[in-house]
Amino acid sequence: MSESQLFEMAIELAARLPAEVLDIVARAVEESPSACSPMARTRVSQDVPHPYYRDIANDFLDRWRGLAPDLPSREAAMVLRVAGMAEQTHRKKQAVELVWTGPVANAGPFRRTEQAILQVLDSAQQRITLVSYAVYRIPHIGQALVSAARRGVQINVVVETPNRIEGQGEYDTLQALGADVGACAAVYYWPEEKRAVADGGKVSILHVKCVVADGRCLFLSSANLTEYAFSINMELGMLVTGGPLPAQVEEQFDRLIGNSVLVRV
Secondary structure, X not given: OOHHHHHHHHHHHHHHOOHHHHHHHHHHHHHOOOOOOOHHHHHHHHXXXXXXXXXXXXXXXXXXXXXXXXXXXXXXXXXXXXXXXXXXXXXXXXXXXXXXXXXXXXXXXXXXXXXXXXXXXXXXXXXXXXXXXXEEOOHHHHHHHHHHHHOOOEEEEEEOOOEEEEOOEEEXXXXXXXXXXXXXXXXXXXXXXXXXXXXXXXXXXXXXXXXXXXXOEEEEEOOOEEHHHHHOOOEEEEEEEOOOHHHHHHHHHHHHHHOOOOEEO
């Protein structure tokens, strides 16, 4: 086992953590007497509030102890910081494409909605955050989510409510996702008691439609995850690769889950 392997692990960690959380981990490592000391793990447990981030940070600490136990704390922290700088440079390189479903106006080729979503899902190696107001008849999306889960991707799905009325029919969102997706994903919703209410009694709704993969690729659109949004509706969105926006969206939903604004079904 070598220090080069630890650096590879640090690069992976930097890709999965927000920059501020990576800095907390680096400081915890730097202040630890050695790889075998429990101090860094204690600091991470105290200072990193989100359980997902704590788990992967602690996994890195375990790997430091297992791969390079003789590497001094200061040097291990430097490995993390260099990996973080490399990741930030990578994230600053941003590409944006328009995504369209609807009448063709001969204005140039646009990526289609379902195609863009599938690209984001298929690119994921670590995490997927998928948010939609409505979900109905999306077999290809369901298959892509199950495939991602099979390769070890953690999946968070956020829906308007477990039961949603769409158009003329009422259906169960979890049923629309499919049993296989429900079994491999953590599904969250926004409880009514946590929502704002207008003067007339109107309760706020979760109207976001987006998909994020690994904090690097973001699809943001008017389109719900429905058959009609992928086929006959007029829908416009953006596919963003790189830059800070994908990670910011991912972190926003992480905070909502961590603060129990969104609750697991």
